[in-house]
Amino acid sequence: MKLIGNAPAGRGELLSLLIWKIMRLTILLLIVALHLSAKTYSQYITIKKENLTIKYVLGEIKNQTGYSFIADNTLLENNMVRHLELKNVTMREALDACFNGLPYTYSIEDHLIVIRRTPRTIFPSLPLEMLAASIIRGRITDESGKALAGVSVRVEGRAMGTITNENGEFTLTGVAENAVLTIGSVGYETRRIKPEGKTFLNISLKTKTNLLESVSVVSTGYQTISKERATGSFDVISKSQLEKPAVNIAQRLIGTTAGMQAKLDVDGNPTFEIRGKTSLYASAAPLVVVDGFPLQGDFNSVNPNDIESITILKDAAAASIWGARSANGVIVVTTKKSARGVPLRVEVNAFTRIGSKFDLDYVNPLASSAETVEYEKLTFNRWGAQVNSGDLVSNYGKQWSQASIALSENYLGYLSNADRDAVLEKLKTQDNRSQISKHLLANPLDQQYNLTLYGGTQRMSNVLSLLFGKKQSNFKGTEANNYLFNYRTNASVFKWLDFNATAMVQYNDARNNGVSLSDIQGLSPYDMLLNPDGSYTNISQYYWPILTRSVPMNKFPYADWSYNPIQEVANRDITAKQLNARIQAGLTFRLMKGLSFDSKIQYELFNTFNRGLYNDQTFYVRSRVNTAASWNQTTGVITPNLSKGSILTQSRSKTESYNLRNQLNFNRRFGKQHEINVIAGSEITNFVSQTFGNPTTYGYNDQTLTLGTFPNGPGGTFFPIKNWLGNNQTFAYSNTFTYLTDRYFSLYANGAYTFANKYTVSGSYRTDASNLITDDPQYRYAPFWSAGLAWQIQKERFMSGISWIDWLNVRLTYGFNGNVDRSTAFRPLISTTATPDLYTQDFKASVSSYGNPTLRWEKTGTWNIGADYALFNNQLHGKVDVYNKMGRDLIAVLSIPAVNGTTSQRLNNAEMNNRGIELTVGTNLRIKGNDIVWRGDVNFAYNRNKITKLFVANYAASTLYSGGSGAYVEGKNANTLWSFDYAGVYNKQPYVKGAGKDKYDFTGWTPGDGRDYMLDMGTQVAPYTLGMVNSFKLYDFDVSFIVTGKFGHVFNRMSFNYPVLWGSRVLPNNKLGEVMKGDPMKIVPLPQNDDEPKFYFWDRFYPYMSYLAENASHIRMQEVNVTYNLKRRLASALHIGGLQLYAQGNDLFTILANNTGEDPEYPLGGMKPQPKFTFGLKLTL
Structure with missing residues (x-):
């Protein structure tokens, strides 16, 4: 050997x-x-001995047939057989000989020999069927409801038991009333159960905590693949993570997957990017698939309590089966299904999540009231500001602050110096933050109540879930109620035919009456909302003194011209109602062993109804009606042009899609060495989106359903109507419509061959056609394909001596995914007006796009090398992946000769690479048996992005610093931050450095190529990411936490907002002191010339200085969760299946690498998530 x-x-x-x-x-x-042990009842028995106990005889029968027996210990020990000589007799003959002359009888059922004492009665013995009380049946499942086969069910203290069949079912006969059953299986915790008179038991087994939370199969949306034979790169979210409370299931993905960056908005809705940016203009969001079909809506249409598993497909072999929509990766969601033949099981999950009000000093980082007033005094009539002439027309539409009005009124001679100073001093003492917090802001609150019912017969399974969610936003008056109904059924119609169906109906009722952040940011720090007596203040939207001097306000339709945000919120009803539905149905035909055919269809309908009703207590109505009136300033006559009363706005949108798929499946093992898994199918998708806008209704009464008319017509060229300032105006009276359609046709196939259960070769092919792509077959039917290899090294003979390696699998894949940019077309696009010209009665048109005649799918080729491992009895596990994503035929704006009619056009001619490595390490340590267990997972990823091909002749500096699509430069990261290199102050003018030793001031655009003036400060998307998910089982408590980190990137921090020209409120931010005390050679100072004619141009420079670039690295404590699990014996005493009480904290704190205190993902001036705390329970009946 x-x-x-x-x-x-x-x-x-x-x-x-x-x-x-x-x-x-x-x-x-x-x-x-x-x-x-596999011998059957048909085998023969041979026994030849003297003076035998019944126990010995039954033991011999068990050894020779494999049958177990149930009998009383007294019978076994106290009864003897003097002589027994049996040779090749049947089991029944052997039993008859054994009990001959003894007062006992027997029966044979389900591989059990049940022995009972013959009843002493004058009546004949009852048949076994009459002894129902001693028969116990049951069904055993795992925590998800999946049937478990081969589970051992034993009666303690008795030599009797059985195992479950393929449906998880078992039967025990002759069980005493006080018996205790022991149920156990490899990989699951052993349970002890008292039947307590029950004749049918539903038993759920929990996975042992010291084992890996392993994944037996991986879902791609089209098929499920054994993890041992999956060649692609994928991650599966653990079941314990999915079961945590979440308003949106996407929240459960944060920090769990290497290479998937996530960012949450203030409401907790995340956006994802997997393995970097793959397209310059198309969406970077991954495709989301729910139960095998792409999700047209968002995650809010999926009940987070219904999720069975989530799989992240990352490389070509894993995701290429989705073809032209998979370059950004795929998130595959599978919902829960009930097992067949189980009685009703009820789950109730309820929680409340409350958060802190946002920090006003962060979202609105203003200087103090005193600093603001002093600054307004400093800037009054300086630095090129237009001196107030005091007339109405030049001041209309300009929102003057109270301090600037006092200064201007003093300048115009209407206010004395003493009165001016008194006004300013009073303003210095006022601070509106407490009133804003009390009357406009709210603690964000989420409440969720979910009821799920599981049940079924032997041929059908059903799941019904009902969810109610109530959400209060950060602003008072903005809230929503969400109602979600889901039903799923699977039925075995015939042995060769299965039917499955899913139905989802969602109704969302949102009220958006609250203010917006911009409303708050438009207030000066001294603008109070309420007077001392509690009445509304007037935060005028006009230059109020000029209005009172020049306008006969009492003669207009509404004499009240005041504005107050609290009053606005209380007198408007802005709603958005959504009615959504999703229906899936499918048939599975089993044609022969291993061969089946699926036919599935999905239909989705999303309707949104928007309605805004503003009564005439709102400034919106009063201002609209008043300013629309015609005012003859000579005669003083005012002619209303709009009816008084409420204003009503309405619109609706409708999105409708269907997806039809037919698929052939072949899964077959040949002998012990060969296994083949193949699918092939076709798919048709149609997507239509429409919007309908109604004209604004004036003079509306919601009680009587009456509306006003245009007293003098809607206006127009032939019948002009003047507004209050004498300008022509027109009122819209026609509807608006939009229509968008996408169609796809696809052919696909995927196959894998496994040899010796160790070596796997896989391949996939898909071609997509769409109305978005050119009709030239050369480009339209571009193929997407992949090939992969997998080698389970731990199964090799040479690994047999290495006991500390439990699993080692090596993967290698290469293939192509696709993407689509909907912003361009293969033919020239003509944009036409919706209504004809009033003079010519013809429609006007213009060229909106010159077209891309060779428009084709964007392609991303990816190679991936990976390894999966488990070590030291599964106490250490993880994976490593190295990849290179090569984007080709990417659509980009390229420079072309002007002879084509334009100097730039979107064409498939750019290339971009993403290279990276992903590491995942996990552990499962039993510190004290099953009482104290630590499970931890750490993932780390690095991604480097680079545009390798892009022809743009020249870049303006403004294009670069604006970022986004205009800032793409060949040889650079697609997320580069571009900044000016500040040169200091010369001759009282700030300068930036140019090419060589050139310097340019702030008075005009920099000439030539912007790259000569701007510095590459680094990428704005983190190349290094970290996720840590740790959990501890401490007796009946489970404690877990999630930490995320992003490193190696930069961001542009907030600059001081240098003063603008008159006509808007002067609101210096809290960076004022930085500028006042700063070195003019290191930071842009305030203008040093009192008369600075080009000061209005400064905002093209000062926000984009290199000294504003900061380290964006940070670490977040994303989540801490504590769960108490009620002991099983207590749950049994309460006659419930289980009870969990939990508390959770989210967004608890962030550690920043910069010293400014500014969060790089939520810059100053915007809302960032505040700490939130959740309390809830999960009850199983």
Whole structure:
């Protein structure tokens, strides 16, 4: 024999040989034992002995037939058989001989021999069927409701038991009333149960906590693949993570997957990017698939309590089956299904999540009231500001602050110096933050109540879930109610036909009456909302003194011209109602062994109804009606042009899609060495989106349903109507419509061959056609394909001596995914007006796009090398992936000769690469048996993005600093931050550095190419990401936390907002002191010339200085969760299946690498998530 390995010669080689022989002998003995235990009732029995106990005889029968027995211990020990000579007799003949002359009888059921004392009665013995009370049946499932086969069910203290069949079912006969059942299976915690008179038991087993939370299969949306034979790169979210409370299931993905960056908005809705940016203009969001079909809506249409599993497909072999929509990766969601033949099971999940009000000093980082007033005094009539002439027309539409009005009124001679100073001093003492917080802001609150029912018959399974969610936003008056109904059924119609169906109906009722952040940011820090007596203040939207002097306000339709945000919120009703539905249905035909055919269809309908009703207590109505009136300033006559009363706005949108798929499946094992898994199918998708806008209704009464008219017509060229300032105006009276359609046709196939359960070769092919792509077949039917290899090294013979390696799998894949940019077309696009010209009665048109005649799918080629491992009895596990994503035929704006009619056009001619590595390490340590267990997972990823091909002749500096699509530069990261290099102040003018030693001031655009003036400060998307998910089982408590980190990127922090021209409120931010005390050679100072004519141009420079670039690295404490699990014996005493009480904290704190205190993902001036705390329970009945 030749041994392959690295064992040393001599003693080590002999030891390896000895171990190999022992293993062979063990396997041989195991085969013999299995063979003996598989003997059936038809076998013959031979016994020849004297003076035997009944126990011995029954033991011999068990050894020779494999049947177990149930009997009283007294019978077994106290009864003897004097002489027994049996040769090749049947089991029934042997039993008859054994009990001959004894007061006992027997029955044979389900591989059990049940022995009972013959009843002492004058009546004949009852048949076994009449002894129902002693028969216990049941069904055993895992925590998800999946049936478990081969589970051992034993009666403690008795030599009796059985195992479950393929449906998880078992039957025990002759069980005493006080019996205790022991249920156990490999990989699951053993349970002890008292039937307590029940004749049918539903039993759920929990996975042992010291084992890996392993994944037996991986779902791609089209098929499920055994993880051992999956060649692609994928991640599966753990079941424990999915079961945590979440308003949106996407929240459960944060920090769990290497290479998937996530960012949450203030409401907790995340956006994802997997393995970097793959397109310059198309969406970077991954495709989301729910139960095999792409999700047209968002995650809010999926009940987070219904999720069974989530799989992240990352490389070409994993995701290429989705073709032209998979370059950004795929998130596959599978919902829960009930097992068949189980009685009703009820789950109730309810929680409340409350958060802190947002920090006003962060979202509105203004200087103090005193600093603001002093600053307004400093800037009054300086730096090129237009001096107030005091007339109405020049001041209309300009929102003057109270301090600037006092200064201007003093300048115009209407206010004395003393009165001016008194006004300013009073304003210095006022601070509106407490009133804003009390009257406009709210603590965000989420409440969710979910009821799920599981049940079914032997041929059908059903799941019904009902969810109600109530959401209060950060602003008072903005809230929503969400109602979600889901039903799923699976039925076995015939042995060869299965039917499945899913229905989802969602109704969302949102009220958006609250203010917006921009409303708050438009207030000066001294603008109070309420007077001391509680009445509304007037935060005028006009220059109020000029209005009172020049306008006969009492003669207009509404004499009240005041504005107050609290009053606005209280007197408007802005709603958005959504009614959504999703229906899936499918048939599965089993044609022969291993071969089946699926036919599935999905239909989705999303309707949104928007309605805004503003009564005439709102400034919106009063201002609209008043300013629309015609005012003859000579005669003083005012003619209303709009009816008084409420204003009503209405619109609706409708999105409708269907997806039809037919698929052939072949899964077959040939002998012990070969396994083939193949699917092939076709798919048709149609997507239509429409919007309908109604004209604004004036003079509306919601009680009587009456509306006003245009007293003088809607206006227009032939019948002009003047507004209050004498300008022509027109009122819209026609509807608006939009229509968008996408169609796809696809052919696909995927196959895998596995040899010796160790080596797997996989391949996939898909071609997509769409109305978005050119009609030239050369480009329209571009193929997407992949190929992969997998090698389970731990199953090799040379690994047999390495006991500390439990699993080692190596993967290699290469293939192409696709993407689509909907912003361009293969033919020139003509944009036409919706209504004809009033003079010519013809429609006007213009060229909106010159077209891309070779428009084709964007392609991303990816190679991936990966390894999965589990070590030290599964106590350490993880994976490593190295990849290179090569984007080709990417659509980009390229420079072309002007002879084409334009100097730029979107064409498939750019290329971009993403290279990276992903590491995942996890552990499962039993510190104190099953009482104290630590499970931890850490993932780390690095991604480097680079545009490798892009022709743009020239870049304006403004294009670069604006970022986004205009800032793409060949050889650079697609997320580069561009900044000016500040040169200091010369001759009282700030300068930036140019090419060589050139310097340019702020008075005009920089000439030439912007790259000569701007610096590459680094990428704005983190190349390094970290996720840590740790959980601890401490007796009846589970404690877990999630930490995320992003490193190696930069962001542009907030600059001081240098003063603008008159006509808007002067609101200096809290960076004022930085500028006042700063070195003018290091930071842009305030203008040093009192008369600075080009000061209005400064905002093209000062927000984009290199000294504003900061380190964006940070670490977040994303989540802490504590769960109490009620002991099973207490749950049984309460007659419930289980109870969990939990508390959770989210967005608890962030550690920043910069010293500014500014969060790089939520910059100053915007809302960032505040700490939130959740309390809830999960009850199983």
